[in-house]
Amino acid sequence: MELTATKMAPPFRLVAKYFFAAGCFFVVLCAVFALSWQDIHGFYFQPKLLAITHLATLGWITMTIFGALFQLVPVVLEVPLWSARLAEWQFWIYLTGVLGLVIGFWMFLAGSHMDGSAALILIAGYAFIWNMIQTMRRVKKWDVTGYFLAAGLFYFFFTISLGAMLAVNLGHPFLARSHLDYLKIHAHLGLIGWVLMIIMGVALKLIPMFTISHGYSHRYAWAAFVLINLGLLGIIVDNVFFADETFAPLFTTLLALGILAYILQIAMVLRRRLRKALDVAMKHAVLSFTCLFLVLITGITIAMVPTGPEMHDRMTLLYGFLALFGVISSLILGQMYKIMPFLVWLERYAPLAGTTLVPTMKDLVNLPVARMELLLLSLSIVVVAAGILGAVQPLVGVGGFLLFTASLLFGYNVIYAFRK
Amino acid sequence: MNIFNKTDLDQAISPPEEKGCEICTPPEEIERQAVLEILKQIIDPELGINVVDLGLVYKVESFENAIHVEMTMTTRGCPMHESIIGAAERALKTYFPTRIADVQLVWEPSWTTARLSPEAQAQLGRY
Numbered sequence A: 001m002e003l004t005a006t007k008m009a010p011p012f013r014l015v016a017k018y019f020f021a022a023g024c025f026f027v028v029l030c031a032v033f034a035l036s037w038q039d040i041h042g043f044y045f046q047p048k049l050l051a052i053t054h055l056a057t058l059g060w061i062t063m064t065i066f067g068a069l070f071q072l073v074p075v076v077l078e079v080p081l082w083s084a085r086l087a088e089w090q091f092w093i094y095l096t097g098v099l100g101l102v103i104g105f106w107m108f109l110a111g112s113h114m115d116g117s118a119a120l121i122l123i124a125g126y127a128f129i130w131n132m133i134q135t136m137r138r139v140k141k142w143d144v145t146g147y148f149l150a151a152g153l154f155y156f157f158f159t160i161s162l163g164a165m166l167a168v169n170l171g172h173p174f175l176a177r178s179h180l181d182y183l184k185i186h187a188h189l190g191l192i193g194w195v196l197m198i199i200m201g202v203a204l205k206l207i208p209m210f211t212i213s214h215g216y217s218h219r220y221a222w223a224a225f226v227l228i229n230l231g232l233l234g235i236i237v238d239n240v241f242f243a244d245e246t247f248a249p250l251f252t253t254l255l256a257l258g259i260l261a262y263i264l265q266i267a268m269v270l271r272r273r274l275r276k277a278l279d280v281a282m283k284h285a286v287l288s289f290t291c292l293f294l295v296l297i298t299g300i301t302i303a304m305v306p307t308g309p310e311m312h313d314r315m316t317l318l319y320g321f322l323a324l325f326g327v328i329s330s331l332i333l334g335q336m337y338k339i340m341p342f343l344v345w346l347e348r349y350a351p352l353a354g355t356t357l358v359p360t361m362k363d364l365v366n367l368p369v370a371r372m373e374l375l376l377l378s379l380s381i382v383v384v385a386a387g388i389l390g391a392v393q394p395l396v397g398v399g400g401f402l403l404f405t406a407s408l409l410f411g412y413n414v415i416y417a418f419r420k
Numbered sequence B: 001m002n003i004f005n006k007t008d009l010d011q012a013i014s015p016p017e018e019k020g021c022e023i024c025t026p027p028e029e030i031e032r033q034a035v036l037e038i039l040k041q042i043i044d045p046e047l048g049i050n051v052v053d054l055g056l057v058y059k060v061e062s063f064e065n066a067i068h069v070e071m072t073m074t075t076r077g078c079p080m081h082e083s084i085i086g087a088a089e090r091a092l093k094t095y096f097p098t099r100i101a102d103v104q105l106v107w108e109p110s111w112t113t114a115r116l117s118p119e120a121q122a123q124l125g126r127y
Helices: A012-035 A049-079 A084-107 A113-137 A144-171 A179-211 A218-240 A248-271 A282-306 A309-349 A367-390 A395-419 B007-013 B026-039 B082-093 B118-122
Strands: B057-062 B066-071 B100-105
Touching: A012 A049, A012 A084, A012 A395, A049 A084, A049 A113, A049 A144, A049 A309, A084 A218, A113 A144, A144 A179, A144 A218, A179 A248, A179 A282, A179 A309, A179 B118, A218 A248, A248 A282, A248 B118, A282 A309, A282 A367, A309 A367, A309 A395, A367 A395, A367 B066, B007 B066, B026 B057, B026 B066, B026 B082, B082 B100
Parallel strands: B066 B100
Antiparallel strands: B057 B066
């Protein structure tokens, strides 16, 4: 009999550990965001904003991506995970590194504390990349998702390598150019190259699977892949070799067209879906892609429309907030309402199916709580965005409180699924 | 709790004379229908629809000492496939304990939405 993907997947406890840690990081992130509302303004290069950003990108988002890829790569690409043991070691090294780095940024402990934390993240990150390369080497049939994932890993390597260099540079300056020039490259590599590539690739597989969408081509997805990569690589080369960012408008346009092509692909998938009613997970995806459109507009404005320095800072902060919370967190939260019940179902109920009545996956989610979470999340995005854009700090505070409440509701559903 | 309604299944596999059927249905067809009835108890946990109405069952063959089923999934690489195949094997084994339940996963021909039963289509919201 054919070897099946779930037989290849790593142990439940391993993947659950990554998701549980990511969920905790999300609640802490939202709490810190809500409590720091007075600090969320102005120029982004300040200790608390850097701590919050890394809590989001490393603790919440990347931790989730690790867990999701350990679970999904065997399923999506039909190959077994190369080493579950390496993934186990990676978890503890990474967790220690992230906690160290975030505390390091918050208290600005430049020097050996930051260096050590960055080194741990680097070791864990390289271990992950090695595990994935060894796993993906065995893929026989590459589809568009595979290319998105491979590109994401490529950029992840450079994101963490440059990130570690920047962390060391804070305590022992050695980089030839301004720290902020490299920081810009690091942020683009991380947000677009690593996170966006991975979530776009995974969503291309999961959204049609959950909505039962068939009979469409992937031409927009391929166009998105080419355009986003050209745009991103162009922006990086432009940053490295042309200090005045000569070609920024050209590459930003390519990037924007790529994102637009991706939105068109998802729209096509959703149009061809058989499952008409959008469930709570898919509604999160719609929120995410709406925010992606807003990020696109914000990004184009930053790159092409001349504004004063104060407005530029606000727009940059808005861009970061919408990308981290509106696009990425919304999509992840929605997909978690599918992935968590799936994990629990597979562990607890799959062995009983066929002999007794077992719950379906939607029974493992408290839907009213999930709907309330989506409502609060949507509200918080609007309120915080208005607060940042209008420089009205109390609005950021109110939005932060809504965000934190939404995170608690999500946390409740995590516990609900695992205790069911 | 056993999920299977034994009365329904007994009716499904009972000889045609008992059901008052005038046209003589071949025994293998009767058994095929019985197997499908059993497989209807296997629900896709994500969609909440049984695998027969989803059109996932491609082939049912009944032998003296074995039952052979070929099934597919709605999407290649569906993470549920091992669980659904296992559930189908366990269900068949429950009803035919003396026979080997051999459920094979196949990807060709690819599943299409045309395979959905009207009930499944209605459940998915097409109508």
